[in-house]
Amino acid sequence: MRGTLIVSAHGSDEQMEARLLLVRINSVLQFVLIFLTIIRSYVHASTTGQAGYVDKYITKTYFEKHDSLIDPEFDNFIANEIPLTLCKVLEDGNCVLPTLSNLHRSVIGEGSHRHLSSSIIFKFQPELKIKLVAHSCEVIMTERLPSGVFADPFELQHLVQRGVFSDAAVFGDTNLELPSFRSNRSVVEIHMSIGSKMLSRHHDKFEINCEVPLHARYPPLGLGFSRVEFGQPDLFMCCSLEVNGFKRSCAYLPTNNISDYKASPLAWEIPCGIREHAGVVSAITYCFALVSALLIVVLSFCYTDNKGSSKPKSL
Amino acid sequence: MPGISFQSLFIFSALFRVFLIIYGEWQDANMEVRYTDIDYFVFSDAATLMASGKSPYERSTYCYSPLIAFLLMPNSFLHQTWGKFLFSASDLLVGLLIHRILKLRGVPEKLCTYSTMVWLFNPFTFTIGTRGNCEPIICSMILWILMCLMNGHVLQAAFWYGLVVHMRIYPIIYALPIVLLLDPQHFQPGKKPVLVEWSSRALKPSSATSSSKTSITQYIWNFCINMITWRRVMFGIISASTFFFLTGLSFHLYGWDFLHEALLYHLTRTDPRHNFSIYFYHIYLHYEHEFSILEKLISFLPQFIVQLVLISRFALDLPFCLFLQTLAFVAFNKVITAQYFVWFFCLLPLILPWSNIKLVWKGLACIILWIGAQTNWLAWAYLLEFRGKNVFFQLWVASLLFLAANTFVIINTICSHLYSPLFQQLKQGGKLKQGYERI
Numbered sequence: 001m002r003g004t005l006i007v008s009a010h011g012s013d014e015q016m017e018a019r020l021l022l023v024r025i026n027s028v029l030q031f032v033l034i035f036l037t038i039i040r041s042y043v044h045a046s047t048t049g050q051a052g053y054v055d056k057y058i059t060k061t062y063f064e065k066h067d068s069l070i071d072p073e074f075d076n077f078i079a080n081e082i083p084l085t086l087c088k089v090l091e092d093g094n095c096v097l098p099t100l101s102n103l104h105r106s107v108i109g110e111g112s113h114r115h116l117s118s119s120i121i122f123k124f125q126p127e128l129k130i131k132l133v134a135h136s137c138e139v140i141m142t143e144r145l146p147s148g149v150f151a152d153p154f155e156l157q158h159l160v161q162r163g164v165f166s167d168a169a170v171f172g173d174t175n176l177e178l179p180s181f182r183s184n185r186s187v188v189e190i191h192m193s194i195g196s197k198m199l200s201r202h203h204d205k206f207e208i209n210c211e212v213p214l215h216a217r218y219p220p221l222g223l224g225f226s227r228v229e230f231g232q233p234d235l236f237m238c239c240s241l242e243v244n245g246f247k248r249s250c251a252y253l254p255t256n257n258i259s260d261y262k263a264s265p266l267a268w269e270i271p272c273g274i275r276e277h278a279g280v281v282s283a284i285t286y287c288f289a290l291v292s293a294l295l296i297v298v299l300s301f302c303y304t305d306n307k308g309s310s311k312p313k314s315l
Numbered sequence: 316m317p318g319i320s321f322q323s324l325f326i327f328s329a330l331f332r333v334f335l336i337i338y339g340e341w342q343d344a345n346m347e348v349r350y351t352d353i354d355y356f357v358f359s360d361a362a363t364l365m366a367s368g369k370s371p372y373e374r375s376t377y378c379y380s381p382l383i384a385f386l387l388m389p390n391s392f393l394h395q396t397w398g399k400f401l402f403s404a405s406d407l408l409v410g411l412l413i414h415r416i417l418k419l420r421g422v423p424e425k426l427c428t429y430s431t432m433v434w435l436f437n438p439f440t441f442t443i444g445t446r447g448n449c450e451p452i453i454c455s456m457i458l459w460i461l462m463c464l465m466n467g468h469v470l471q472a473a474f475w476y477g478l479v480v481h482m483r484i485y486p487i488i489y490a491l492p493i494v495l496l497l498d499p500q501h502f503q504p505g506k507k508p509v510l511v512e513w514s515s516r517a518l519k520p521s522s523a524t525s526s527s528k529t530s531i532t533q534y535i536w537n538f539c540i541n542m543i544t545w546r547r548v549m550f551g552i553i554s555a556s557t558f559f560f561l562t563g564l565s566f567h568l569y570g571w572d573f574l575h576e577a578l579l580y581h582l583t584r585t586d587p588r589h590n591f592s593i594y595f596y597h598i599y600l601h602y603e604h605e606f607s608i609l610e611k612l613i614s615f616l617p618q619f620i621v622q623l624v625l626i627s628r629f630a631l632d633l634p635f636c637l638f639l640q641t642l643a644f645v646a647f648n649k650v651i652t653a654q655y656f657v658w659f660f661c662l663l664p665l666i667l668p669w670s671n672i673k674l675v676w677k678g679l680a681c682i683i684l685w686i687g688a689q690t691n692w693l694a695w696a697y698l699l700e701f702r703g704k705n706v707f708f709q710l711w712v713a714s715l716l717f718l719a720a721n722t723f724v725i726i727n728t729i730c731s732h733l734y735s736p737l738f739q740q741l742k743q744g745g746k747l748k749q750g751y752e753r754i
Contacts, residue, residue, distance in 0.1 A: 111701040153375075154356065174375060179587055179602055218587055218599060224705050271705035278600040281711060285597045286613055288715050289647060292722040293617035296643065299726050300628045303734075 058082060058236060058250070059142050059171045059187045069144060069172050069185040071231075078234060078252065098122035098237060100253055101205060105230070107268050108211065114268065115211040116143065118233060122253075123205045136193070137239040138166060139208055140250070143188040145172075148180040148228040148270060149214045151188045156213075165210075167191035179218035188212055219272040230266040321414055321428050328410060328435040332403040335445035336396055351399075354654075355447025358398060362387035372572035378580050380482045381565050381573065383449055398447055405451035406444035410435045412458035413664045416634070419465055420737075421512035422668045430664040443657055450654055453483045454661035460493075461634065461665075465737065467507040469497065473550040477557025481565075484581050485658065488622060488640050490554075492630035497546045501738040509739040516669055516733045589696055589710055591651035591689070593718050596711035598649070618647040631736040634665040639725060646721035672731035681724045688713070688720035 055061065062069075062077045102121040107114050118141065145151065156168035172186030192208050219226030238250040339350035361371035361384040371377050371384040389397040410431050417427040434440055444451045456479040463472035476493070479486050501508045565573045587599035594614060606614075621643045629636040641659040645651055672678045692713040698704040 111699075111703040113701070154360075177376075177588065179599070181603060218602075220603070221600065269703070271699060271703060271707065273596065273599050273707050274705075275600070277596070277708060281600055281708075282597050284715070285593050285711075288593060288718065289614070289617040292718055293621045293647065295722055296621050296725055296729075297624045299729055300624050303628065303729055 055248075056167075057169050057171070057189055058140060059169070059189045062187075063171045069187055071144065074144060074187075082250065082252075098124035098206075098253070100235065100255055103232075103255055105266050107230075107266060112216040112270070114214055114216075116214050116230065116266075118208075118210045118212075120208045120210070120235070121205055122208070126204055137237060138191050138193045139253075140236040140238055141190045141192070141210060142234045142236075143190070143212060144231055144234075145186050145188060145214070146228045146230060147183070147185050148217055148219055148226065149268065150174070150183070150186055150217060151212060151214055156188070156190075159213075165190050166193045179220075181220045183217060216268070216270045219270050221275040221278075222272045224272065224274060225269045226272040228268045228270060230268070319428055319432075321424070321431065324428060324432065324435065325407065325410065328441070329407055332406065332441060332445055335441065336399045336403060339399070339445055340396060350446060352443075352446040352448050354449075355398060358383055358387050358447070358449065359390045359395065362398075363391045366391045370569045370572060372569055372576050378576040379449070380561070380577050381569060382482060382561070383452075386452075398449075399445060402444040402447060402449055402451050405455045406440060407435075408455040409440075409451060409458055409661050412455060412462060413661070416458065416462055416465065416665060417513075417668060419462070420510055420668075421514055423513075426668050430667045433664045433667065434661060437660060439653075440657060440660055443654065448654055448657075450657040453479060453486075454657060456482075457486060457489075457637075458661060461637075464493070464496065464633070465508070465510060467502065469502065469546050469550055470553055473553035474557050476550075477554035478561065480554070481558050481561040484578070485641075485644065488644055489637055492626050492633060492636045492640070494547050494550065495626070495630040496633055496737065497544065497550055499541065499544055499546075500740045502546050503741055506741075509741065511735055511737065511739050513668055513735075516735045589699060589707075591653075591692060591714055591717055592649055593711070593714045594649045595714065596707055599707075614649065618644065621647060629734070631738075632669075632732075632734055633737045634662060635669070635732060635734070638662040638666050639728065642721065642725055642728075646718055646725070666728070666732065669733045669735050670728070670731050671733060672727060677727060677731070681727055684720045685724055688717040692717050 061081070062074060066073060066077075099122065100120065101123040102119075104119040106117045108117050109115055120139070120141075122139075150173070151170045153170040153174055156165070156170065159165055160168050168188070168190050170186055170188050173184035174186060175183055190210055190212060192210060194206065194208075216228075219228075232255050235253040235255060236250045237253055238248050240248050342348075342350040357374060357377050358379075361374040361377040361379075364373050365371045365381065365384045366388045371381055377384070386401060387398040413434055414427050414431045417430055418424075422430070440451075456475055460472045460475045460479065463469070463475065472493075476486070476489075562578070565577070587595065587602045589595050601610075622640060625636060625639045625643060629639060638659055641662060645655045645658060648655070672681070692710065695706050695710040695713045698706045699710055
């Protein structure tokens, strides 16, 4: 806020004093502004763990600043707001990290409860193997779910307890009951450890398979089925290094060079209510309820208390 | 059928439930599909939060009174099955109370035992407690209230009534019949109300006195004139005070989260997802816009009319009235889930000794139609939810058939019931006003 102060050209003592006062006020305001900017940066660094390190969940930081998931804002968040310092911490000037060799995605199952399956193959240089095992590295996958599907956070916790993932969480709209047109999108974050067992299978690559259980919300009304399309996940490599007090450092692993996704976007067809049914369904529902109620009412009034004249059941 | 002692039946039921709880733990640990109800994990998580000083409403989908979470706090420091044992014990208590209530009304021991078996050996009821659903606690409280009224302990009944309405809203529908029953002709100072014996169900009211048909009208007339009686006022004050105290305390501790989740959610719930109610598809098709006041009134009208008529006709035969009211309430509700069926299952054994319905074929027809309609609905729901077929219309038709089956059961139950007021009418001075003569 650089204000330009327009001061009268008249050169009386009072006007000179007024001019000096305004300049001082301007300086104070600018000082306050700089101070607030420093405070904001400090707070920002605190919410991302300590400066240069990432908290337990990458996505949590996004939802601390935003109310809902908007793709361009999330892209900007990944590009500019996550401290991706893994290379620096590994003291690897060439930043030789595993690269994504293949990413195969599919939706498994039928009905409203399915699994989003991701098979990810990484290639790496053999000398990196020791570092990956030594530094408790893991692959973090953030899945931006389309509007219309959701993940149950408690179901994911059950999978974590069973050892399927090393950690998992859902951020955004986790209301399990609302239909899609009354709910917002959510993000699932899955953590998968890179263990020595995984790395020992091949000399220069490892594979991670991840199946995330998802559930369909009731879609907007249509002609029969509503189509929900999945985008690409965001992948990160994160390691906790002893030399840095086991703070987590991450690097982003780009997926846009994989052609698998671009060929055919992943889709899920969810049955939806048919708008044309509305009039008939409402009319018949009301009438049926009323007729059933009237039958009970009529019979109740016709019921006589002389049932005692009927032969009671014998034992 | 050889005689079975109630004690043997009770012990066997208890052991069976213990076995189911242990089996449930094994299944949860070793199989993909869990035995335990998902709601039990919700209760447990909420109880753990409460035990650590936090709000149970931090657990999403926990929409019950904090008392439920409080009762399950030992899950976190004793054993995770504490709640299941508590719910199963309540389930057994329901069986015990059914037996006691029937004995109080003079039902022969054999018939008492057979009627109690309808609860204890109902596959639905013995799984619901062992899977970790809290409905048996509510059922046991409803039956306890009935017993208190039968023993003349009105104030105690009022306390428990306020408590049960705080825990579950639906028993509010019992308020009017209970208040109608607290008539000075039944309750007189210093005297217990006199129960009508089961053996007199074959009798018709004496011609010297007014018939029961007009006496209901007379009761309603007396009620309007003598609405304000000491017992009715005290029942209202104590039950309302209990309800508001518990609700106020919960609000003080947990704020608007409690009010929204435990109270307002149930009062305003309109779930568009498929359930047994005939309204689910209608709600889904109109979910994008709000319902008008007129539409809300029209959907409430059948429920309201049925409840009012059932109360006005059968209030004095309280167990029968409560059964019919509950069955009708569930059948006409905007949302019906399977756990609601327990609400009337616990009252069914109380009316069986007064029913003329023959198992072959009318009784079987009711059972087959009710289960058949449910199975039909479940089949279409399976196609929708697990096969992804668009069968919304067929599922909605199945829900209409289910309402038809419920209506059929209600009608047949009324037709075959031997009306028997719970209490005898007393003159001033405690003498019986209404006698009975043999046919």
